[in-house]
Amino acid sequence: MNARITPVDTPLEVACEHCGRLGVTREAWAEWSVAEQAWVLSHLFDFAFCHHCHRPTRPVERPVSDTDPAAKGAV
Numbered sequence: 920m921n922a923r924i925t926p927v928d929t930p931l932e933v934a935c936e937h938c939g940r941l942g943v944t945r946e947a948w949a950e951w952s953v954a955e956q957a958w959v960l961s962h963l964f965d966f967a968f969c970h971h972c973h974r975p976t977r978p979v980e981r982p983v984s985d986t987d988p989a990a991k992g993a994v
């Protein structure tokens with residue numbers, strides 16, 4: 920399952936509303952797909968968590984930035 924319905928022309932990144940860094944995750948359910956022989960996301964919940972702030976957050980979508988190396992942090 921892809922949470923985005925329509926394709927975008929500009930690649931996006933998702934940042935934390937508090938600290939502005941990447942590393943935001945969402946809660947989701949995964950369901951086993953017999954056809955794909957893999958776990959596939961079946962539902963994406965609204966709850967988001969920042970692994971830098973270590974607190975709930977609101978994911979903020981923005982165009983991918985090449986100018987802020989600090990924002991490139993992974994989970």
Ligand SMILES: [Zn+2]
Pocket residue numbers: 935936937938939940969970971972973976
């Ligand atoms: Zn944060």
